[in-house]
Amino acid sequence: MLRVEHLSKSYGRGKQRKTVLHDINLSVGEGELVGIVGESGSGKSTLARLIMRLETVDEGIISFSDTDDFYASCQIVFQNATAAMNPSWTVRDILKEPLRTMKGNRDAYIRAMLDRVSLEEKHLDRRPSELSGGERQRVNLLRSMLVEPKLLICDEIVSNLDRLIQKEIVELIQRLNRETGMAILFISHDLKVVQHLCDRVYVMEGGMIIEESVKQDGRFSFTHPYSLMLFE
Numbered sequence: 520m521l522r523v524e525h526l527s528k529s530y531g532r533g534k535q536r537k538t539v540l541h542d543i544n545l546s547v548g549e550g551e552l553v554g555i556v557g558e559s560g561s562g563k564s565t566l567a568r569l570i571m572r573l574e575t576v577d578e579g580i581i582s583f584s585d586t587d588d589f590y591a592s593c594q595i596v597f598q599n600a601t602a603a604m605n606p607s608w609t610v611r612d613i614l615k616e617p618l619r620t621m622k623g624n625r626d627a628y629i630r631a632m633l634d635r636v637s638l639e640e641k642h643l644d645r646r647p648s649e650l651s652g653g654e655r656q657r658v659n660l661l662r663s664m665l666v667e668p669k670l671l672i673c674d675e676i677v678s679n680l681d682r683l684i685q686k687e688i689v690e691l692i693q694r695l696n697r698e699t700g701m702a703i704l705f706i707s708h709d710l711k712v713v714q715h716l717c718d719r720v721y722v723m724e725g726g727m728i729i730e731e732s733v734k735q736d737g738r739f740s741f742t743h744p745y746s747l748m749l750f751e
């Protein structure tokens with residue numbers, strides 16, 4: 520469904536020029552739950568922004584099979600749920616916004632979808648500041664899911680949350696993937712979470728994908744020394 524081929528990206532000019540992604544190749548198939556793991560600065564967020572067409576690529580190809588309406592087919596959720604929401608809007612306003620062009624009863628649709636992310640109708644009249652961190656991330660997730668994307672990119676979405684809430688969100692991601700068949704590209708520096716959640720994982724180091732591994736019998740078998748060091 521998503522294919523990234525020989526992707527490279529640099530920033531800056533002249534002596535300041537720095538290549539942050541080198542010859543990246545990856546794919547995400549329909550309904551797959553794929554992880555990208557790497558330390559801070561390895562290029563994960565840059566890759567996510569390029570896939571989402573928020574920035575242009577220098578070299579390489581990013582193709583998406585379902586391109587009739589790219590922005591409805593591919594959505595992204597970022598780490599900072601608070602910054603992603605207008606603080607003066609209610610949850611209802613926030614959720615209605617992506618459905619601007621929807622025909623029919625938007626309120627009824629939103630109410631029906633709340634259950635998917637374990638939110639309740641009482642949350643609809645609150646503002647982001649009146650929600651817990653976990654609830655804010657659920658609203659954020661639901662907002663991206665209302666257009667029923669084929670692929671959801673989660674960029675460090677559990678990084679700011681405490682372990683218990685992280686666990687809830689990770690279980691939610693698993694359930695959404697199972698129930699809706701939506702493919703998920705889960706980007707994180709948190710090895711434990713990626714190991715638990717994903718079926719296939721790419722390891723990034725210094726702007727390169729250095730290894731890909733498929734989970735077998737509940738675990739990944741890495742061979743690259745850097746991956747072994749990370750997952751030790």
Ligand SMILES: Nc1ncnc2c1ncn2[C@@H]1O[C@H](COP(=O)(O)OP(=O)(O)OP(=O)(O)O)[C@@H](O)[C@H]1O
Pocket residue numbers: 530531539557558559560561562563564565566708
């Ligand atoms: N707009 C930009 N201009 C210049 N350099 C940039 C820009 N965006 C990212 N970089 C650089 O690209 C490299 C990769 O950054 P990126 O944010 O993609 O890494 P990351 O793996 O997502 O890290 P983190 O988990 O800390 O967000 C870093 O060295 C960063 O400084």
